[in-house]
Amino acid sequence: MNQTQTLTATPEGLARAAQILSGQGLVAFPTETVYGLGGDARSDLAVARIFDAKGRPRFNPLIVHVPDLTAARTYAVFDARAEAVAAAFWPGPLTLVLPLRQDSGLSPLVTADLESVAIRIPAHPVAQALLRSFGGPLAAPSANPSGRVSPTRAVHVLEGLAGRIDAVLDGGACAVGVESTILGLIGEPALLRPGGIAVERLEAMLGPLPTGGDAKKPNAPGQLASHYAPGAPVRLNAETALPGEVRLGFGAGASDLNLSPSGDLIEAAANLFHLLREADHLAQPGQRIAIAPIPEQGLGRAINDRLRRAAAPRP
Template sequence: MVLDTQFLAATDEGIGQAAAILRAGGLVAMPTETVYGLAGDARNGTAVARIFEAKGRPRFNPLIVHVPDMAMARDMAEFDERAEAVARAFWPGALTLVLPVKASAGLSPLVTAGLPTVAIRMPAHPLAKALLRAFGGPVAAPSANPSGKVSPTTADHVRQGLGGKIEAILDGGACAVGLESTILGLDGSPALLRPGGIPVEELEAMLGAIAVGGPGALPNAPGQLPSHYAPDAPVRLGAVAREGAEIWVGFGPDCAGADLTLSAKGDLVEAAAALFQTLRDADALAGPEGRISFAPVPETGLGRAINDRLRRAAAPRG
């Protein structure tokens, strides 16, 4: 479906309209000091799934959660003294912190990609701050561009890439920084997960030497291990019917006898929003001796991301 993407002015009325769209589960491109972000309610699984769909994002990578103040940040993540100090020094600003996520955060599982951490940022752009305050909740907001393309620094860049796929663009003019935020992992030893708008030297002046990438042999990022997002029960893919006593998860109208379904109508957005919770539900039903099977999901659009995560869930365990 092609949407009539609105341009919203940088006024109280425009901000109010944008907040109303977010509350209704819609998507709004908002300016930040780095680049324009594609904002959706971080607590609404369908809204978050639509972010992946609009961008054509090929796999479930964690999304950055944007918040208006420290009170909300502390509701989302565990801040130790080190994280508090870094936030005081660099927020609001072009720095994203990766911290342990709170169980009570209420975020869609798609936001964190099933990881025990959350990437969180407090933007400095006055329009972004105003929208976050008006909305009153956390928003997931990757760059507002098709995946793999140049990041947008003006509202027109967003229109060129995502026009017809999102509800609105809040026009704040050109972005001041024009480079995505620096991502700093603080869930262990400090780690530079992405260089960006805050030079690493400024962070090292405060924290000392910072490693590049996550702790251990692999970066602290999703999608690196062959076996990932795996439930306790073994997983079988491509199941067109139940075998034995396994828990069969269907997709589409041809799976009427399935125990659970990612989407009875075959909607990939709905399936993406339901994937992680369905994995957990199927695991609980399977029990310690059971097995889970999944019906085929098309290898198109969000289906590629769904299948990527299902293949990792079904991979041999180390």
């Protein structure tokens, strides 16, 4: 592949990005959560290229991004419950896992040959503009090598995928900073991945949500035991740093980098992946990243989910 282009979010840049996607190429683009690696979700070739560029296991399904609910109904079966959840939370950082329409036209690689599909409507204006310019569904996992730290800026995408994808559409830093919450709505509702919508908001509508998913046979992204990992090993719930550690703090206290000096979970989520990368750059060979405790509430549940996977034994 030739050198990866960096496109600006102008009408010209969006038109070029849509042209690349129409030719079964790959374009990274911003969403409110993280940068996604977009390819035509109807094309086996484009989707296969996504897996190849990321080094992603083929059994791990992808999220389909669409511009509106009318488009979403083309690919997934919505019952009254799904319609109500979509009306409450879309567009936004929520992915729904729903029954796949038999006539969806999606590549089976997107769904990992399952009879369900993970789908969402992003709120980011650049993502919306690209989806409408392209005119079709985009499969878009996070735009980074599989298992590594997700990108929240265009430069992060280039650090991991330069030369492996056709272009990155630069829309600045992502505001939410962690991937979408994934809610399963096949049978009883289940939380398949905590993310950018606080679980408490969903439970206020649906009641208590059990957790679901299987790391060996995922029915949605983000369920692998080891994921979101920097190069340096990670130690969690570190009240202080030990010798030979870079400390990533939260709230008051000494640290090399701080997710949120004021202890704000929204700010911490927005900074998480960027500062994990910065801590990894600071860590010398043999050093470890020590991460301060994060409250297990609101967006803290999504942050801790990512940190536990970042600290898990590497495959």
